[in-house]
Amino acid sequence: MTAVELEFRHVSRRYGELVAVDDLSLTVPAGKICVLVGPSGCGKTTSLKMVNRLIEPTSGRILVGGRDVMAQDPIALRRGIGYVIQQVGLLPHLTVGENVAVVPRLLGWERPRIAARVDELLALTGLSPHTYHERYPAQLSGGERQRVGVARALAADPPLMLMDEPFGAVDPIVRERLQNELLRLQEQLAKTILFVTHDIDEAIKMGDLVAVMQVGGVLAQFGPPADVLASPASDFVARFVGADRGLKRLSLTRVGDLELEPAAADYTPQPGQPTLEPRTTLKDALSMMLDSDVSAGVVVDRDGRIVGLVTYQRIAAALREGGKEAARA
Amino acid sequence: MREGEPLIEWDWIVRNGDLIIGRLVQHIGLTLIAVGVGLAISFALALLVYRRRSLYPPLTGIAATLYTIPSIALFAVLTPITGFGSILTAEIALVGYTLLILLRNIVSGLDGVPADVREAASAMGYSRWQQLWRVELPIALPLIIAGVRVATVTTVGLVTVAAVIGQGGLGQLILSGLRSFFATPTYVGAFLSLALAFAFDFALIKLQRLLTPWAAGRLRNS
Numbered sequence: 001m002t003a004v005e006l007e008f009r010h011v012s013r014r015y016g017e018l019v020a021v022d023d024l025s026l027t028v029p030a031g032k033i034c035v036l037v038g039p040s041g042c043g044k045t046t047s048l049k050m051v052n053r054l055i056e057p058t059s060g061r062i063l064v065g066g067r068d069v070m071a072q073d074p075i076a077l078r079r080g081i082g083y084v085i086q087q088v089g090l091l092p093h094l095t096v097g098e099n100v101a102v103v104p105r106l107l108g109w110e111r112p113r114i115a116a117r118v119d120e121l122l123a124l125t126g127l128s129p130h131t132y133h134e135r136y137p138a139q140l141s142g143g144e145r146q147r148v149g150v151a152r153a154l155a156a157d158p159p160l161m162l163m164d165e166p167f168g169a170v171d172p173i174v175r176e177r178l179q180n181e182l183l184r185l186q187e188q189l190a191k192t193i194l195f196v197t198h199d200i201d202e203a204i205k206m207g208d209l210v211a212v213m214q215v216g217g218v219l220a221q222f223g224p225p226a227d228v229l230a231s232p233a234s235d236f237v238a239r240f241v242g243a244d245r246g247l248k249r250l251s252l253t254r255v256g257d258l259e260l261e262p263a264a265a266d267y268t269p270q271p272g273q274p275t276l277e278p279r280t281t282l283k284d285a286l287s288m289m290l291d292s293d294v295s296a297g298v299v300v301d302r303d304g305r306i307v308g309l310v311t312y313q314r315i316a317a318a319l320r321e322g323g324k325e326a327a328r329a
Numbered sequence: 330m331r332e333g334e335p336l337i338e339w340d341w342i343v344r345n346g347d348l349i350i351g352r353l354v355q356h357i358g359l360t361l362i363a364v365g366v367g368l369a370i371s372f373a374l375a376l377l378v379y380r381r382r383s384l385y386p387p388l389t390g391i392a393a394t395l396y397t398i399p400s401i402a403l404f405a406v407l408t409p410i411t412g413f414g415s416i417l418t419a420e421i422a423l424v425g426y427t428l429l430i431l432l433r434n435i436v437s438g439l440d441g442v443p444a445d446v447r448e449a450a451s452a453m454g455y456s457r458w459q460q461l462w463r464v465e466l467p468i469a470l471p472l473i474i475a476g477v478r479v480a481t482v483t484t485v486g487l488v489t490v491a492a493v494i495g496q497g498g499l500g501q502l503i504l505s506g507l508r509s510f511f512a513t514p515t516y517v518g519a520f521l522s523l524a525l526a527f528a529f530d531f532a533l534i535k536l537q538r539l540l541t542p543w544a545a546g547r548l549r550n551s
Binding site (some may be wrong): 075080086138 | 443543
């Protein structure tokens with residue numbers, strides 16, 4: 001199913017005197033990943049859970065594909081929205097295959113269709129159906145469980161996915177791998193994804209859009225990660241993204257996006273000079289340059305031809321340029 | 330015991346084979362009815378608690394009170410109402426004793442379903458009853474069966490006491506042996522009752538492995 005737009009319109013959630021989410025308005029275009037990021041108590045998880053009505057808003061409207069969630073049957077609504085949480089919540093008494101099949105079965109799909117879909121999803125999430133189909137959740141590692149959780153959420157091909165700190169409980173190496181795989185999957189699937197994390201680096205990496213929230217459920221800034229890093233809207237956002245936000249921006253830009261220093265036709269790289277590809281991030285490029293005696297990196301294309309040079313000045317210029325663009329936007 | 334009598338007269342056992350088997354069958358029947366009815370009542374009560382939590386303390390209070398009444402006293406109290414020697418008298422008491430353990434284990438089993446599993450189940454779109462039947466009860470099953478095991482073994486023992494009101498299966502063998510100072514029926518009754526308790530327990534362990542293979546996997550892995 002194609003992706004749908006998700007819109008929060010003046011959504012608030014209060015618990016008595018306590019305001020968990022305060023007048024949240026934002027729109028996630030269809031097929032984009034929007035990351036809600038902020039410290040504990042900023043209302044990011046509450047916001048996410050209001051989308052599938054695990055929590056109901058006190059006021060305001062949430063529209064999924066233009067339809068108000070409060071006007072829909074919550075059971076049917078939830079079956080149409082993928083949901084992934086940190087603790088995964090796999091059903092311990094069902095096998096991996098049965099866990100992935102839960103929503104299709106609730107929707108009453110025919111058996112052969114479910115079986116085919118389960119195998120397809122296990123393969124898609126990097127779990128060989130032959131090995132994993134009959135295992136129980138207790139027999140899996142943390143990373144494997146999280147993959148099953150993602151496969152399960154995708155089972156009925158929902159146009160919208162909610163992911164609440166999905167990679168918060170796995171070790172950093174597995175987390176990075178799962179993040180990369182989700183981004184790779186997203187290139188194919190192009191779902192609308194609302195993703196919650198407290199980790200600004202994860203937000204920058206995963207988000208097409210980042211919504212920085214602060215305690216009291218207030219939306220502090222909403223925009224593409226590069227803009228949030230280049231021009232934080234408030235002191236809170238600046239502190240939250242960190243003093244190294246300039247460095248963080250480097251990981252968002254690739255060598256190929258840079259205006260390169262032209263190299264002479266007979267340019268010969270010196271020994272130890274870093275070789276960069278167009279898809280190398282500026283962060284990695286800078287790190288390699290700092291590590292080497294030569295203060296410029298050679299950029300080579302897929303065929304090994306030298307296309308230009310990266311210098312410190314070029315990197316700094318790119319950051320300044322990005323900052324100006326963000327300020328204009 | 331009479332002078333010079335052997336501990337067990339095998340002749341008597343052979344001669345009274347039909348009687349012994351009859352008592353054994355009766356004992357099994359009384360146990361199964363008690364545990365079956367007890368489970369049905371406890372299950373209904375547990376569902377009430379599931380809907381309305383405030384009922385749990387009073388219900389366990391009543392069940393605990395029943396549990397503390399000495400069985401002989403309970404048989405004596407019931408006899409004028411439901412009749413001497415009636416199955417009903419025996420079963421009311423026997424069922425009463427199963428309720429505390431069964432109710433507690435069913436409710437604890439349901440309480441033990443992890444919060445993340447509940448949340449994921451709700452978020453996937455199980456309705457409340459689907460969630461109870463397809464998620465929470467299956468996950469509670471190991472604890473429920475553990476309760477059934479304790480209730481069953483206890484009941485096998487308690488059934489023998491019902492011999493005082495003319496029921497009691499193997500208990501009647503035990504009682505007749507005591508009354509006539511002839512040890513063999515007592516030993517046979519006691520031995521078979523013990524064996525029956527072991528057999529039920531073994532069968533229930535097997536049943537649990539069959540019904541909850543996932544729980545075995547969890548143990549192996551941890």
